[in-house]
Amino acid sequence: MKTILIPTDFSSNATHAAEYGYQLAKQIKGNIILCNAFVVPVEMPQSSMVTWPMYEYDEIEQSCSNGVKALKVRLEKTNPGGFQPAIKCINEAGALQDVISEMVPQHDIGLIVMGTHGASGLSGFILGNHSRQMIDNTTKPLLLVPPTAKVLPIKKIAFATSLEHIAKDLDAIFELITYAKLLNAEIFLAYVDDLKYHTRDFKKHMEYLLTDLSNITNYPLIYCRLVKSDNTESGLDWLCEHGQMDILAMVHRPHNLFDEIINGSHTKNMENHITKPLLVFPAKA
Numbered sequence: 001m002k003t004i005l006i007p008t009d010f011s012s013n014a015t016h017a018a019e020y021g022y023q024l025a026k027q028i029k030g031n032i033i034l035c036n037a038f039v040v041p042v043e044m045p046q047s048s049m050v051t052w053p054m055y056e057y058d059e060i061e062q063s064c065s066n067g068v069k070a071l072k073v074r075l076e077k078t079n080p081g082g083f084q085p086a087i088k089c090i091n092e093a094g095a096l097q098d099v100i101s102e103m104v105p106q107h108d109i110g111l112i113v114m115g116t117h118g119a120s121g122l123s124g125f126i127l128g129n130h131s132r133q134m135i136d137n138t139t140k141p142l143l144l145v146p147p148t149a150k151v152l153p154i155k156k157i158a159f160a161t162s163l164e165h166i167a168k169d170l171d172a173i174f175e176l177i178t179y180a181k182l183l184n185a186e187i188f189l190a191y192v193d194d195l196k197y198h199t200r201d202f203k204k205h206m207e208y209l210l211t212d213l214s215n216i217t218n219y220p221l222i223y224c225r226l227v228k229s230d231n232t233e234s235g236l237d238w239l240c241e242h243g244q245m246d247i248l249a250m251v252h253r254p255h256n257l258f259d260e261i262i263n264g265s266h267t268k269n270m271e272n273h274i275t276k277p278l279l280v281f282p283a284k285a
Helices: 012-028 054-078 096-106 121-127 131-137 163-183 200-217 232-242 257-263
Strands: 003-007 032-038 087-093 109-115 142-145 156-160 186-193 222-228 247-252 278-282
Touching: 003 012, 003 096, 012 032, 012 054, 012 109, 012 142, 012 163, 032 054, 032 096, 054 087, 087 096, 096 109, 096 131, 131 142, 156 163, 156 232, 163 186, 163 200, 163 247, 163 278, 186 232, 200 222, 222 232, 232 247
Parallel strands: 003 032, 003 109, 032 087, 109 142, 156 186, 156 247, 186 222, 247 278
Antiparallel strands: 142 278
16 A cells, blocks of 8 residues: 655644545555655845854754654554554655655655645635645645544545536546545445436446446445535535445546635535545546
């Protein structure tokens, strides 16, 4: 199994995400890299550049190194039974996005797990802190873990897709199935619809699609679920609250369901709070 990369800034949200990622690694019998990207202050006047003193750089680096090692010890003590993931600690100077971009190919990273701030509504959850930048630039599946997510074994995953783009989501669905097999988790394809154009022919089409997916991947634990709503974001927000699943998965590409949410009614004040981790698949080139 490929390695899980878990960035941390030592905040409570990041630590919670690390604990979630550790539990996931135990389930799929994968290894972990804990990574801290630290930025050394630099003053850049117009006439010259004054770098931070080397001894203070060393102090920052040592402090971050100690923090990552302490987090490693904490994770290893949280659930000592069963499979124990190997944990490698790395500290790198630079912006988080740049550090992750370099580490992914070097260490054969298969999944990135990171924390995010809680927010009201799905759009607020996606747009909070630096999550949007990571979503836009990641080349690997990205699991965003809110602070309210419970650290439990993953048993059911919802893959949200729109009816008109489901064919373009097949690559991500196949990749998701590889993870689901390791987890022995169910997958249900969730699509939001107001039922105005929900015909018998479409129902047959979805049944054929599920049969094909099951036969091709040799994985029977996949089915389809309709969320009745005339608003995509409201429907998925409801699904996160009442859908009895552990993770919501989506593909991020221009002009698809994901794009509709983050660029659509993101100023709307949602009543519900996202409590489930969001697994984002980057679109294939």
